[in-house]
Amino acid sequence: MVDRVAPGEQPDGRGAEARAEQPADPGTLRPGGRTARVRAAVLEAAGDLIVEAGLTGLDLAEVARRAGVGKTTVYRRWATTTGLVADLLAHMAEESVPRTETGSLDGDLLANAELVRATLSDPRQGALFKAVIAAAATDPRTADALHRFYRIRVAEWAPCVTTAVARGELPAGTDPAEVIRAVSAPLYYRLLTTPEPLTPDLAATAARATAAAARAGAYARTAPATETGGTGAPDGGAAD
Amino acid sequence: MVDRVAPGEQPDGRGAEARAEQPADPGTLRPGGRTARVRAAVLEAAGDLIVEAGLTGLDLAEVARRAGVGKTTVYRRWATTTGLVADLLAHMAEESVPRTETGSLDGDLLANAELVRATLSDPRQGALFKAVIAAAATDPRTADALHRFYRIRVAEWAPCVTTAVARGELPAGTDPAEVIRAVSAPLYYRLLTTPEPLTPDLAATAARATAAAARAGAYARTAPATETGGTGAPDGGAAD
DNA sequence: GCATTAATGGAACTGGAGACCCGTTATGGT
DNA sequence: ACCATAACGGGTCTCCAGTTCCATTAATGC
Numbered sequence: 001m002v003d004r005v006a007p008g009e010q011p012d013g014r015g016a017e018a019r020a021e022q023p024a025d026p027g028t029l030r031p032g033g034r035t036a037r038v039r040a041a042v043l044e045a046a047g048d049l050i051v052e053a054g055l056t057g058l059d060l061a062e063v064a065r066r067a068g069v070g071k072t073t074v075y076r077r078w079a080t081t082t083g084l085v086a087d088l089l090a091h092m093a094e095e096s097v098p099r100t101e102t103g104s105l106d107g108d109l110l111a112n113a114e115l116v117r118a119t120l121s122d123p124r125q126g127a128l129f130k131a132v133i134a135a136a137a138t139d140p141r142t143a144d145a146l147h148r149f150y151r152i153r154v155a156e157w158a159p160c161v162t163t164a165v166a167r168g169e170l171p172a173g174t175d176p177a178e179v180i181r182a183v184s185a186p187l188y189y190r191l192l193t194t195p196e197p198l199t200p201d202l203a204a205t206a207a208r209a210t211a212a213a214a215r216a217g218a219y220a221r222t223a224p225a226t227e228t229g230g231t232g233a234p235d236g237g238a239a240d
Numbered sequence: 241m242v243d244r245v246a247p248g249e250q251p252d253g254r255g256a257e258a259r260a261e262q263p264a265d266p267g268t269l270r271p272g273g274r275t276a277r278v279r280a281a282v283l284e285a286a287g288d289l290i291v292e293a294g295l296t297g298l299d300l301a302e303v304a305r306r307a308g309v310g311k312t313t314v315y316r317r318w319a320t321t322t323g324l325v326a327d328l329l330a331h332m333a334e335e336s337v338p339r340t341e342t343g344s345l346d347g348d349l350l351a352n353a354e355l356v357r358a359t360l361s362d363p364r365q366g367a368l369f370k371a372v373i374a375a376a377a378t379d380p381r382t383a384d385a386l387h388r389f390y391r392i393r394v395a396e397w398a399p400c401v402t403t404a405v406a407r408g409e410l411p412a413g414t415d416p417a418e419v420i421r422a423v424s425a426p427l428y429y430r431l432l433t434t435p436e437p438l439t440p441d442l443a444a445t446a447a448r449a450t451a452a453a454a455r456a457g458a459y460a461r462t463a464p465a466t467e468t469g470g471t472g473a474p475d476g477g478a479a480d
Numbered sequence: 481g482c483a484t485t486a487a488t489g490g491a492a493c494t495g496g497a498g499a500c501c502c503g504t505t506a507t508g509g510t
Numbered sequence: 511a512c513c514a515t516a517a518c519g520g521g522t523c524t525c526c527a528g529t530t531c532c533a534t535t536a537a538t539g540c
Contacts, residue, residue, distance in 0.1 A: 054378050054379075055377070056322075056378045130377040133374070134374040134375075135374075136432070137295070137374035138296050138371075138374050139294075143435070146433060151434075181426065181433075182449060184429065186421065186425045188432070188433075189424065189425035189428055189429065192376070192377065193386060193387065194387055195383070195387050205458060208453075208458045209453035209454075209456075209458035210449075210453070212452060212453045212457075213452040213453040213456075214449075216449075216456070218448045218449035
């Protein structure tokens with residue numbers, strides 16, 4: 001149960017300020033009943049508000065009001081909207097769903113793709129992910145939290161690729177993390193760059209395409225089966 | 241040359257206010273010398289500021305100061321930071337680079353991947369893209385602009401897939417847009433979810449994997465060559 | 481149960497983003 | 511060249527997000 005957004009934050013070089021005792025961030029010394037209750041209420045209210053009004057509409061005073069909590073408390077413990085979003089992300093990570101095992105690479109990848117699709121399509125979770133990504137693009141702290149989150153998620157699913165390699169379904173040297181990322185990537189890309197909904201068909205395509213590419217050795221760290229063939233490309237200018 | 245961010249904005253129901261003439265958005269009736277100069281200066285200053293301070297650090301007063309332009313002008317013409325970002329995106333779209341033609345599918349996809357990689361890796365352009373994506377995740381207006389931008393970019397590159405199908409490199413029925421998106425997706429996903437830089441190697445992998453999957457028929461609208469095999473997947477809970 | 485003090489909550493305060501007013505500049509039409 | 515007015519620019523005002531202060535509540539250790 002993570003309680004602090006990020007402990008290693010205070011500037012450290014506070015020597016001149018006196019104050020022999022450093023108070024250590026609020027919520028750490030007495031995480032008991034009330035503190036935990038406050039965190040739960042605030043995170044829920046924050047989630048609701050993001051879903052309703054987007055990241056822009058997330059102001060801490062309103063969160064406090066909805067959570068039935070003092071405005072001061074919210075500012076003291078989370079300070080900024082991005083700080084709150086980062087904690088929300090940590091909270092989401094805590095209650096993540098374990099991966100399923102189907103026995104075949106195709107089945108596992110499809111299950112993964114479908115799980116991602118369902119999550120991103122869910123009105124609440126989808127909005128939260130968008131908000132988190134937006135916040136991370138802006139704030140380094142939130143970005144750290146986001147990177148940690150995805151590292152864990154990828155590691156959680158990587159074994160299904162390792163097993164597939166062991167079963168001989170995929171060439172040796174295939175990078176498991178890269179395969180897992182390849183399944184999610186198209187779904188996120190669609191979510192962010194097109195107005196269309198994420199269909200189950202899209203998830204299936206992502207899974208199938210990744211499996212096909214992996215079998216062709218495209219994710220092998222050593223020499224791949226397919227030939228590169230192309231020459232370099234110009235740089236500069238805007239791209240998609 | 242797009243000048244207004246989005247014309248259809250004012251609430252319309254202003255009837256009670258009198259004022260027989262509706263003034264029509266500033267910048268449209270006299271887009272000549274000064275107005276154009278102001279827009280250029282403001283967009284450049286906005287870009288600089290986003291790169292330096294991120295989307296959060298983008299305040300219109302500071303933009304006005306740097307652009308050597310009146311604060312009032314910026315507020316009148318762009319109103320909000322997201323409005324400014326949306327216009328910046330339109331400006332980026334105006335000066336996009338045309339696609340290159342290498343003669344083979346692999347070459348074309350690699351060129352595309354490398355172009356995207358170079359753009360996202362460029363300190364200025366990369367920061368702008370992150371900011372734009374973040375703004376779009378929050379603001380519907382910016383999201384519209386972003387969707388339009390990617391629709392155009394995908395359409396620009398789609399022909400190289402069509403040609404490949406005609407050449408017999410890819411199965412008939414392959415969805416061109418889907419293939420082009422599949423090349424970019426992993427790069428964007430990495431940019432947003434990991435702290436690591438986008439390497440040329442990663443771009444090459446994205447291009448190779450997409451080509452392999454396309455050849456295997458993964459992006460064919462009709463029945464694919466690969467078997468799906470897996471069962472459904474659970475929903476709910478957090479995913480990557 | 482009781483003392484200690486971490487953590488919360490209410491209320492008053494403040495600084496700066498954004499709105500407004502109105503005089504000035506220079507564009508587009510003739 | 512000259513006029514009408516679109517667009518700009520400086521100064522001022524307002525309002526609310528975020529801060530500070532201190533009294534109150536309740537978690538922890540004995």
